[in-house]
Amino acid sequence: MKAWLKSWLLFLVAVLVILGIPTYYVTFLTPKNSLELYQAIAFAEDFGEAKKLMQKEYEGNFQEEDFEFISGTEDSPKRIGQLSLFEYDEKTFVIMTSPGTSKLEVLAVDELPKDVREYFLQLGP
Numbered sequence: 001m002k003a004w005l006k007s008w009l010l011f012l013v014a015v016l017v018i019l020g021i022p023t024y025y026v027t028f029l030t031p032k033n034s035l036e037l038y039q040a041i042a043f044a045e046d047f048g049e050a051k052k053l054m055q056k057e058y059e060g061n062f063q064e065e066d067f068e069f070i071s072g073t074e075d076s077p078k079r080i081g082q083l084s085l086f087e088y089d090e091k092t093f094v095i096m097t098s099p100g101t102s103k104l105e106v107l108a109v110d111e112l113p114k115d116v117r118e119y120f121l122q123l124g125p
Contacts, residue, residue, distance in 0.1 A: 034082040035100035041070050085112075085120055092117040 031037040031053065044050035047067045054062050082099040085092055092112045098105040112120070 033099045035080050038070070038077065038080050041067065044071065087121075092120065 031040050037053065040053055041050045044053075044067070047064045050067050050071070051059055051062060080099055082097045084095045084097065086095060087093075094110050094112055095106060096108040098107060
């Protein structure tokens with residue numbers, strides 16, 4: 001009976017470790033909002049480290065010049081905004097939310113003009 005209990009305990013510990021490592025990474029080591037993303041890019045040691053923050057299919061949108069501009073010590077942002085686009089039928093709304101807060105707050109909602117909407121539609125998957 002003790003051998004059975006030890007094997008189950010060992011199995012449960014292994015499962016917790018296997019599931020715990022990715023959960024820890026996502027929870028503590030990835031940016032959650034635009035403020036954390038800016039900090040991760042600005043304090044990255046090199047372009048390769050900053051590029052790892054980009055999603056695989058969008059890595060081409062982030063250039064080394066962008067990294068140099070963001071991480072430059074002489075340039076600091078005046079404001080960091082967090083925007084979301086919501087698409088309904090033939091309308092697209094841009095919603096500005098508060099970055100870096102524990103509770104997401106909506107700061108502004110505006111409908112995009114058709115030409116700007118078309119631009120963002122071309123960027124999407």
